[in-house]
Amino acid sequence: MSVITVIPGDGIGPEVIEQALVVMDGLGTGLEFDVLDHVNASTFLRTGVALSDVDFRRVSASQGTLLGAVGDPRVTSSEYARGVLLRLRSDLDLYVNHRPARLLDARLSPLRDEQRRNIDCVIVRENTEGLYAGIGGILRSGSTEAVAIDAEVNTYYGIDRVLEYAFSIARRGVCLVDKSNAVRSGGSLWQRCWAEAKQRNPDVPVTHLYVDAAAMKLVSDPASFDVIVTNNSYGDILSDLAAEVAGGIGAAASANINPHTGYGLYEPVHGSAPDIAGTGVANPLGAILSGAMLLARIGREEQARALTRAVEATVTAGRCTPDLGGDLHTKEVGAAVLAELG
Structure with a gap:
């Protein structure tokens, strides 16, 4: 039997993950879920341990792993989130952050121009390097002469492999997004790897945009993009923007994957949202669609397609939480998706 690790996490994480598991059970997947419901902020505050070595094993x-959300306002340092999310991404070498953005229903788009609304793209974000590598520090901390440095790490190996993944999933083309006109050293390495990747993939249409121009185009003409590939920090920002253009971050799914080992960590993009935790209005669709991505990655493509179709039908029927214009609670949305599965 296939075992999937589940980390419900914090805030609305347990609420949305519960519905993802209900729906996945309804598919008859036969998966065994190993639930690590003790990996959360409360445990960290009590023990100082974010993710133990036993749990990592x-x-x-x-x-694969299905994650709800990590984050709690009681935790004021970055040690907890880094100890869970960044440890998993780094130690499992999940170097691709794959974030699809597709408009589920025209009524959800915030854009006026109907011809440009139908976003259907993937943000491929380098997931283990960049500004989030944790290289840096503070000199003379606490004084008026404090100096803070965060170093952006770019390696040929890291850039080359994430570009190759982007080309491997392209349907209509790949757009590199960087800021090589201002960030000289890292930018020149990305450009070198980009030139080599284009030579290896001559049949794939390519474009290049600076990150500020890419952000504007994601708003003015999001339907023009197929695959956007970029570094860690730019990808973090652009994927949230793309999710909002696609109708809202509540339905946005993501995967942190290593294409070589096949391992993946799947999570909704929305985060822990502590302001609505326990109110029953959290949108479970991002978690459910993350479950669909997991199923597809472990070879359950037909079940993944069935789950995605059920979500689309639920949204089209307006059976949604308030953030998508509906009036259902979290569990009612889960039940609606389950009903669409028959």
Whole structure:
């Protein structure tokens, strides 16, 4: 039996993950879920441990991990989030952050121009380097002479492999997004790897945009993009923008994957949203669609397609939480998706 690790996490994480599991069970997947419901902020505050070595071994022994959300206002340092999310991404070498953005229904688009609304793209974000590598520090901390440095790390190996993944999933083309006109050293390395990747993939249409221009185009003409590939920090920002243009971050799914090992960590993009935790209005569709991405990655493509179709039908029927214009609660949306599955 295939084992999937589940980390419900914090805030609305347990609420949305519960519905993802209900729906996945309804598909008859036969998967075994190893639920690590003790990996959360409360445990960290009590023990100082974000993710124990024992729990990491349980994660790495499974076929994949479904994560709800990490984050709690009681935790004021970055150690907890880094200890869970960044440890999993780094130690499992999940170097691709794959974030699809597709408009589920025209009524959800915030854009006026109907011809340009139908966004259907993927943001491929380099996931283990860049500004989030944790290289840097503070000199003379606490004084008026404090100096803070965060170093952006770019390696040929890291850039080359994420570009190759972007080309491998392209349908209509690949757009590199960088700021090589201002960030000289890292920018020149990305441009070198980009030139080599284009030579290896001569049949794939390519474009290049600076990150500020890409942000504007994601708003003015999002339907023109197929695959956007970029570094860690730019990808973090652009993927949230793309999710909002696609109708809202509540339905946005993502995967952190290593295409070589096949391992993946799947999570909704929305975060822990502590302001609405426990109110019953959290949107579970991002978690459910993350579950669909997991199913597709472990070879359950037909079940993944069925789940995605059920979500689309639910949204089209207006059976949604308030953020998507509906009036259903979290569990009612889960039940609606389950009903669409028959």
